[in-house]
Amino acid sequence: MATGRRFIRRTFIPITIASIFALLLVSCSDSQAPQASDALAPDSAAPDTATSTAAEFSSGDATNKTNANATNTTLAGTIIFFLSSQENSNSPTIVTTWAVSPNGGEPQRIVNNTGNPAKSTNFNLSPDCSRLLFHKLPSSRTSGGPMPLMIMNTDGTGQVQILGELTDISKWLPDGNSIVYGKIVREGSAAERPMAVTRTDTSGAVLGSWSIPGQVQKIAMSPDGTRIAAQRLAPGSSINIIYIMDLASGVMTELLPGMNSDMKEPTWSPDSRKLAFVASSKQTAEIWSVDLQTREPTVIWRTDPPGSDAGIPEGGLAWSPDGAALAFVLAPSSMMGNVSSMQLLVVGSDGADPRSVAEVPGWADIMTWCNCAKIPEAIAAP
Numbered sequence: 129m130a131t132g133r134r135f136i137r138r139t140f141i142p143i144t145i146a147s148i149f150a151l152l153l154v155s156c157s158d159s160q161a162p163q164a165s166d167a168l169a170p171d172s173a174a175p176d177t178a179t180s181t182a183a184e185f186s187s188g189d190a191t192n193k194t195n196a197n198a199t200n201t202t203l204a205g206t207i208i209f210f211l212s213s214q215e216n217s218n219s220p221t222i223v224t225t226w227a228v229s230p231n232g233g234e235p236q237r238i239v240n241n242t243g244n245p246a247k248s249t250n251f252n253l254s255p256d257c258s259r260l261l262f263h264k265l266p267s268s269r270t271s272g273g274p275m276p277l278m279i280m281n282t283d284g285t286g287q288v289q290i291l292g293e294l295t296d297i298s299k300w301l302p303d304g305n306s307i308v309y310g311k312i313v314r315e316g317s318a319a320e321r322p323m324a325v326t327r328t329d330t331s332g333a334v335l336g337s338w339s340i341p342g343q344v345q346k347i348a349m350s351p352d353g354t355r356i357a358a359q360r361l362a363p364g365s366s367i368n369i370i371y372i373m374d375l376a377s378g379v380m381t382e383l384l385p386g387m388n389s390d391m392k393e394p395t396w397s398p399d400s401r402k403l404a405f406v407a408s409s410k411q412t413a414e415i416w417s418v419d420l421q422t423r424e425p426t427v428i429w430r431t432d433p434p435g436s437d438a439g440i441p442e443g444g445l446a447w448s449p450d451g452a453a454l455a456f457v458l459a460p461s462s463m464m465g466n467v468s469s470m471q472l473l474v475v476g477s478d479g480a481d482p483r484s485v486a487e488v489p490g491w492a493d494i495m496t497w498c499n500c501a502k503i504p505e506a507i508a509a510p
Contacts (some may be wrong), residue, residue: 206230206448207500208455208472209238209253214490225251225495227503228486230448230455230474235486239507248278255304257500258282259330260507263294277309279330282507290332296323300496302351302398306335310347313339323347325356338375346393350400357383357394357403370394370405372420383418384425395445395454397477404428404454406441413440415456417477428454428479439471446497452477455485457492467491 207227214224225239239251239260252261260280266273277291277298291309298309310325323344327335340347343361345368350356356373358380370383370391383391389407396403397417404417414430431440439458446455458471470492475482 205499205501206497207257207503208446208485208497209495210235210443210457210472210488211251211493211495212488212490213493223249223251225253225507226488226492228472228488229503230453230485230497232485235472235488236503237506238504250298252299252495253282253498253504254300255302255496255498257498257504259286261290261298261300261307263298279307282504284508288331290328290330291326297347299348301327301349301353305330308347308349310340310344312344323358325349327353336375338373338378340373341380342371348394348396350396351398352400354400357396359392359394359405366390368392370403372403384423389414393441393445395447397447398449398451402451402477404445404447406445406456408440415441415445415454415475417454426479428477429456429473429475429482443470443492444494446494447477448474448497449499455494455497457488457494459491 206229208230209225209227212224212226224237226235227238228235247267248262248264250261250263253259254261258281260282262278262280263275264278265275274292275294276289277293277295278287278289280287290307293311295309296312298307300307306327306329308325308327310323312323313321315321320341321343323340324337325340325347326337327349329335336353338356340356340358340360342358344358345361346359348357354375356375358371358373359368360371361367362369367388367390369387371380372383373380383394383403383405387407389409391405391407393406394403395405401421402417402419404415407414407416412431414427416425417428418425429441439460441456442459443457447453448455453474453476455472455474458473459467460470467490469487469489472485472488472492472494473482474485
């Protein structure tokens with residue numbers, strides 16, 4: 129399925145312009161939550177042909193919650209931000225930053241990075257929409273050079289260098305006063321390469337550092353700063369597994385032991401109590417949420433029917449600031465080559481009211497869902 133193709137787009141090896149731009153990429157009427165595949169419950173009867181492939185998902189039990197009396201979440205005053213990667217035969221990959229209201233409407237481009245060559249990439253907007261985190265690109269693509277991690281105000285002032293080199297992952301934390309970045313330690317065998325994770329304040333002063341073992345593909349720090357969710361490749365496999373590291377003790381625990389699906393895009397709820405992720409098999413893709421106190425999983429969205437061309441969740445997830453909804457983007461199931469557009473959707477955190485918000489250009493990666501009174505003015509790419 130699309131997992132392999134998407135992994136190639138996200139490769140961390142900064143060899144080409146396209147691979148540099150893909151480094152980061154870190155969201156109807158009232159309806160019931162999607163029904164879980166019968167195979168998700170180990171004691172259930174054998175599923176019919178239409179759902180039999182979902183047996184690859186898990187040996188555990190997922191609960192689907194229905195909220196018949198749920199009311200729509202008030203989403204006014206919040207904005208969803210995403211990155212768009214667009215390619216053509218006449219120029220390198222162009223990455224731009226867009227914003228859209230979760231209530232729908234036309235997406236608006238707020239960072240235009242169409243310079244040739246582009247001067248910066250991997251944009252990430254702060255939670256209050258006032259500052260931009262980005263990587264500055266070398267002036268020459270052929271001779272190379274440093275690609276420092278920078279912060280600046282959205283009016284172009286106050287540039288600060290956080291790190292003098294390229295990172296594999298970099299993102300604002302919800303407090304708006306610190307960031308987290310990760311760098312894969314490219315020494316030894318690929319199976320043993322850890323990710324060095326660092327938290328800094330906005331001046332670049334280090335607040336903490338940790339080493340996450342294994343073939344780490346993506347990390348997400350909890351908003352309360354106590355845990356890291358790590359998406360890692362299972363040994364000798366192309367399947368991703370999610371682990372949780374307690375930062376005080378360094379102990380790592382598997383999120384859902386025995387689950388056989390490909391688990392990607394770990395995303396913390398604003399209160400750090402839940403973790404959402406995408407689970408996929410050959411025919412089915414689902415979005416799950418796990419209560420980290422009870423370890424009770426809930427399926428809140430799924431491809432319906434299994435094996436259909438309805439689309440595959442790609443490009444990350446984002447919780448609404450109040451934790452009542454999730455945003456995600458759907459890539460075409462049969463995508464080949466360049467993708468001209470994707471669908472941005474919002475669903476209640478209990479699975480209620482799934483709806484399409486907008487069609488977004490190019491290959492979209494959700495960046496953040498912020499408390500912003502209005503969409504910011506256009507920002508000149510630094």
